[in-house]
Amino acid sequence: MIPIVREFFRGLRERDELDAIIPELLTAMGMEVLSRPMVGTRQYGSDVAAVGIDDVDGVRKLFLFSIKRGDLNRREWDGDSDQALRQSLNEIRDAYLAGVAPEHRGLPVVVVITVGGIVLENTLPMVNGYMAAETRPGYELRLWTGDTLTMKVVNGALRxxxxxxxxxxxxxxxxxxxxxxxxxxxxxxxxxxxxxxxxxxxxxxxxxxxxxxxxxxxxxxxxxxxxxxxxxxxxxxxxxxxxxxxxxxxxxxxxxxxxxxxxxxxxxxxxxxxxxxxxxxxxxxAGSRHALSFAVWSHEPIDINLALFDTVGRIAMGGLWRLWLDPTSAAASIAVEQPGPELGAIAGALAATVFSNPALFTPATEYQGVDLALALLLLAALPDTRPAAASWVQQLSRATRLGFARRAQYPLRMGDYETLIRQEALRDDDRWLDATSATMIQPLLAAFAWGLGKQDIATEIDAFQKDELAHANFQAWVVNARTEDKLWSVGGLVGSSRGSLVIGDKASELIEALRGEVAGNTAHAQLSAIRLGHWPVLLLACRVNRLPPPPQLWLPLLEDLVARPASKRRFSLRQKRRTIGRSRVRPVLLADVSPNALMLGFFRVATDAPKSAHGGSAG
Structure with missing residues (x-):
């Protein structure tokens, strides 16, 4: 255990890593952490401050930590930089202590020189000399190296x-x-x-x-x-x-x-x-044609398909976390017409990923519906990427219908690798009907087509349901009264299915049914992640458990887009937003399917799509 923890401390970076671990270690040691590292504020030498009982003599003291990552050399000890450790220690002595809170002013002070690695041999005498010269009654200096931190962890937090x-x-x-x-x-x-x-x-x-x-x-x-x-x-x-x-x-x-x-x-x-x-x-x-597809390093198209949809889901999840953490979230609603640069960059890169890797036009399994829903949710929430979302929905709808007609490249209800890699074995009537007997992707596409102004696509999906998928159960996943007890632990079935959905002309019947579900399902609002305003936790649980997000999280967005003029649309996923603690490649072409027959049209659409739809040239 000791070598693992020692190498861990040697590998930590100073900013937001080593100085983020130290407060947690001190808390585990029973100390009260008074201050933590902050960006953009002057700290006068002390990265972390804590009050606690000194395990050396049992006296309550004020501990001030000045932190450096890795090994400490002469330059980092006393170089010309403002970040030199000796200068930080002098600032603690000359400036920091003058501003200590009154309740801590009379406590003995221990200044802890903290390094993630070791103090190099040519630097150690200078450090020891400084510590000896500066130590006096009520003011002591100590040295914690990576070995010291290791033993504190092994004998303390991980005792x-x-x-x-x-x-x-x-x-x-x-x-x-x-x-x-x-x-x-x-x-x-x-x-x-x-x-x-x-x-x-x-x-x-x-x-x-x-x-x-x-x-x-x-x-x-x-x-x-x-x-x-x-x-x-x-x-x-x-x-x-x-x-x-x-x-x-x-x-x-x-x-x-x-x-x-x-x-x-x-x-x-x-x-x-x-x-x-x-x-x-x-x-x-993201914008390089097929770059992420080839990065999968597999000659099997299904490997590329699975990896790309997983990547899209992860990118979208990161963007949705950023949306939740956006500084403007203190407002009652968010004007996503003006997203922050980081959030806009993630959404733009997600759109570019889709149109640079046409394999993302053809999901292979219904289990990819969660990644698809997360990506559409992020793209539709920002104005610059809504055209990309609409175009993607159109390509997905038409590609899956063509795949169904050819009995290849259609999302199957099964998700096991053995079935997906041998899809040609399902082409006889009975097996094919069984493999396509349930779908959450098709109603999801119809709903987003309705919300993004592609009612003709919704009508096409309605005809597809009546003509080809009459045997299939169109459904959506929803929360029930038992979801809270099972959702956060991975594995097993959880929630309920809202089945027997009918699309209807321009998705009219589907939207009416989903509105009824949203209005009548009281369990969703009682879910802890929703009640406390931490809705990304629910989305993450859906992704990990391979469950499409419930309509309560995306239907309000679509209704808002339909109701508002395009130039004035705003949307916030923050339902009663609360702060933390209080309220708070290649395309997939399976066996016997011609690339030209299936994908050439989609290649042209992606190539000709306006730059605003996918963040720039896909080449």
């Missing part, structure tokens, strides 16, 4: 009674196998279950343990150049944290808001991992 042998073994396995995502995530999932069911700890303490374990896995994944396992693990940790904390978040009062802060830290880490994968590596290539 045996908190993190027993079972979870320790699982964390070691997950970290060691981080380059094998399936195996690593399986081990980490077991760790999550063991920690989450440990009733000897308070829920906040369990979440902090999961947070630290996820950080360790993330740093090991970063070092290995593979963040797939940390990303998937982070989704599970967010959901498990919500299940553990939502009752405490609802009851948070006062200054500390410990449950709210713990969940916020978990969410921030999840989005950090998302950013390292998608902001840094995927989205810069």
């Amino acid at each position: 045996e009674e908190v993190f027993p042998a079972g979870p320790r073994t699982l964390l070691r396995r997950a970290a060691a196998l981080v380059e094998e995502p399936e195996t690593s995530v399986a081990q980490f999932s077991r760790l999550i279950r063991e920690v989450a069911t440990d009733d000897a700890q308070e829920p906040v303490a369990r979440v902090r343990t999961l947070y630290l374990a996820l950080w360790i896995l993330t740093v090991w994944g970063r070092e290995a150049g593979n963040l797939e396992a940390p990303y998937r693990a982070s989704e599970l940790v967010v959901l498990q944290s919500w299940e553990l904390l939502w009752r405490e978040i609802e009851d948070d009062r006062g200054r500390r808001l410990s449950a709210s802060h713990a969940f916020n830290e978990v969410t921030a880490l999840h989005l950090r991992i998302w950013g390292e994968i998608y902001d840094d590596k995927v989205l810069p290539h």
